[in-house]
Amino acid sequence: MIRRVDLRGRVAAGELNDLPAEVHALVPRAVFDVEKALDVVRPICLDVRHRGLEAIREYGEKFDQVRVDDVRVPAAALKTALEELDPTVRGAFEESIRRVREVSQDELGGDVASEPAPGGRVTQRLVPVQRVGLYVPGGRAPLASSVVMNVVPAQVAGVPSLAVASPPQKEFGGLPHPTVLAVCAMLGIDEVYAMGGAQAIAGFAYGFDGCRKVNLITGPGNIYVVAAKRFLLGQVGIDSEAGPTEIAVLADGTADPVHVAADLISQAEHDPMAASVLVTPSESLAAAVEAELLIQVAKTKHSERVTEALGGQQSAIVLVDDLDQGTVLVDAYAAEHLEIQTEDAEERAALINNAGAIFVGGWSPVSLGDYCAGSNHVLPTAGCACHSSGLSVRSFLKAMHVVNYTxxxxxxxxxxxxxxxxxxxxxxxxxxxxxxxxxxxxxxxxxxxxxxxxxxxxxxxxxxxxxxxxxxxxxxx
Known part of the structure; x- marks a missing residue:
C-alpha cells in the first residue's frame, strides 16, 4: 500500500543538506507542475480580464457543470444556511473561531518607534490591506473551516473590505456549499461569490461588474488555483502557492503505530495527490504502521482516494539510521505539516527551521490544527516552507516606515x-x-x-x- 525508502547507511546526517542526486530522487515528493498548469489558466485569466462576469459564468458552467446567472450570493441564502446549520456543527465552528481569533490577536503586535538620533524618529506602522479576496475550495470536500482560517485573521488585522469566493455546487442550485455560506454568515461576511477555479482568482484580481478588484488573494486550492495565483502575482498580492496537502511524521519506537497510521490517512483523505511520509529509524514501528494502514484504510470512508495517495510516489515510509539523520531529513523536506512523535519531541521540534506547522508529541495531531488548535491550516506546501510562512494576521498587514526628522x-x-x-x-x-x-x-x-x-x-x-x-x-x- 505504501512503499519503503531505505536510506540507512547511504548518507550521514551532516551530508543531508547536500544529498547525492540519486538519494534526493528517492525522497518522496509529489509531482506538482504549476508551470504546465499556467498554460491552461493563462487564457482563462485573460478572458476574464476582457469579458468579466460573462466569462466567469461560462467557465463555471464548463468546469462546475452549473450555470449561475448572478454569482453574488443573496443575503437570504446566507441567512438560511446559518439557520439550518446543525447546532453541534455550529458550536464546533464557534469554538474554532474563538481559538483562531485569540491566537491572531496575540500575533497582531503594534507599531514600533525608533529614535536613531535626537530629533530623528522612524516609526514602523502596521496597516491592513484594504481589500482582500478569500478563496475557499469546494471540490472533493467543502472546506468550510477554510472560511475561518481566512476570515478571522483578516478581521483581526482590520481589513475593511472582505470578499469570499467558493465554487458553485450543482446539488445546491449553483450556490456554494451551505456550510461554507453558514460560516460566512457567522462571521458577518455578506460579500460572497459562487465562483471557483482560475476564473474566481482572475475575477478578484481584475474585478468585474458588481465586484471591485482586490489587493490581496489568500486561500488554498487545486493546481489551477495555484497557477492562477502565480500568473496574477503583481496584479495582486498572494499569500502563497498552497498545493496538495502533505504530512511528514518523524517518529521513533515510542510512537503508537495506531496514531501514526491514522494521521497519515487523515491527510491522504484530501486528495489522490496528497503526500503522507513517515521518517523513522525503527523498523519495528515501520512494520507496525504498515499493518495498521491495511486495517484502517479498509474502514475509512474514502478508502479509494486514500489508497491512491498512499500508493503514489509522493508517499513513503523512509527508514533512516537514527533520529539525528531523520531530523535533518524532515527539516530539508520542509513539510506543510510536520508531526514529531519521539521521546524527546519538544527538543526535536526546536531543531526544525523548515515546516509550515509543527505538531509536537502524540497528542497534537494535524487534524487538531486543521480545525481547533487555534493555529492556521493554510500553509506552504511542496517544500515552500523553507522560504514562506503559513497564513496569519501578518499576511493581511503591510509595514510602512514613517520618517520624521527635525x-x-x-x-x-x-x-x-x-x-x-x-x-x-x-x-x-x-x-x-x-x-x-x-x-x-x-x-x-x-x-x-x-x-x-x-x-x-x-x-x-x-x-x-x-x-x-x-x-x-x-x-x-
Missing amino acids: RDALREVAGHVVALANAEDLPAHGAAVSARFPETAAASGDTAAASVTTDGTAAETAPASGTAVSARSLEDS
Missing part, C-alpha cells in the same frame, strides 16, 4: 547623506539635503545648495554635477 536632526546626518550620494554618483540626492541649509552651502561655495535661496525659491544657477556640499562643511556648521 531640522537639527537632519543637519546632524546631512554630511553622511551627501557623502553616500556622491559615492553613488547621484549628486542631486545630496543636493536635496544641502538645499535645506543654503547659508552653510553658500559659505562653503556649494553651487548646488546655493541655487536655492533662503526663502526656498530657485536661483538661476543650475547645480553642477558633483557640487553637493561637503560632509565636512555640514558637520562643522
Whole structure:
C-alpha cells in the first residue's frame, strides 16, 4: 500500500543538506507542475480580464457543470444556511473561531518607534490591506473551516473590505456549499461569490461588474488555483502557492503505530495527490504502521482516494539510521505539516527551521490544527516552507516606515547623506539635503545648495554635477 525508502547507511546526517542526486530522487515528493498548469489558466485569466462576469459564468458552467446567472450570493441564502446549520456543527465552528481569533490577536503586535538620533524618529506602522479576496475550495470536500482560517485573521488585522469566493455546487442550485455560506454568515461576511477555479482568482484580481478588484488573494486550492495565483502575482498580492496537502511524521519506537497510521490517512483523505511520509529509524514501528494502514484504510470512508495517495510516489515510509539523520531529513523536506512523535519531541521540534506547522508529541495531531488548535491550516506546501510562512494576521498587514526628522536632526546626518550620494554618483540626492541649509552651502561655495535661496525659491544657477556640499562643511556648521 505504501512503499519503503531505505536510506540507512547511504548518507550521514551532516551530508543531508547536500544529498547525492540519486538519494534526493528517492525522497518522496509529489509531482506538482504549476508551470504546465499556467498554460491552461493563462487564457482563462485573460478572458476574464476582457469579458468579466460573462466569462466567469461560462467557465463555471464548463468546469462546475452549473450555470449561475448572478454569482453574488443573496443575503437570504446566507441567512438560511446559518439557520439550518446543525447546532453541534455550529458550536464546533464557534469554538474554532474563538481559538483562531485569540491566537491572531496575540500575533497582531503594534507599531514600533525608533529614535536613531535626537530629533530623528522612524516609526514602523502596521496597516491592513484594504481589500482582500478569500478563496475557499469546494471540490472533493467543502472546506468550510477554510472560511475561518481566512476570515478571522483578516478581521483581526482590520481589513475593511472582505470578499469570499467558493465554487458553485450543482446539488445546491449553483450556490456554494451551505456550510461554507453558514460560516460566512457567522462571521458577518455578506460579500460572497459562487465562483471557483482560475476564473474566481482572475475575477478578484481584475474585478468585474458588481465586484471591485482586490489587493490581496489568500486561500488554498487545486493546481489551477495555484497557477492562477502565480500568473496574477503583481496584479495582486498572494499569500502563497498552497498545493496538495502533505504530512511528514518523524517518529521513533515510542510512537503508537495506531496514531501514526491514522494521521497519515487523515491527510491522504484530501486528495489522490496528497503526500503522507513517515521518517523513522525503527523498523519495528515501520512494520507496525504498515499493518495498521491495511486495517484502517479498509474502514475509512474514502478508502479509494486514500489508497491512491498512499500508493503514489509522493508517499513513503523512509527508514533512516537514527533520529539525528531523520531530523535533518524532515527539516530539508520542509513539510506543510510536520508531526514529531519521539521521546524527546519538544527538543526535536526546536531543531526544525523548515515546516509550515509543527505538531509536537502524540497528542497534537494535524487534524487538531486543521480545525481547533487555534493555529492556521493554510500553509506552504511542496517544500515552500523553507522560504514562506503559513497564513496569519501578518499576511493581511503591510509595514510602512514613517520618517520624521527635525531640522537639527537632519543637519546632524546631512554630511553622511551627501557623502553616500556622491559615492553613488547621484549628486542631486545630496543636493536635496544641502538645499535645506543654503547659508552653510553658500559659505562653503556649494553651487548646488546655493541655487536655492533662503526663502526656498530657485536661483538661476543650475547645480553642477558633483557640487553637493561637503560632509565636512555640514558637520562643522
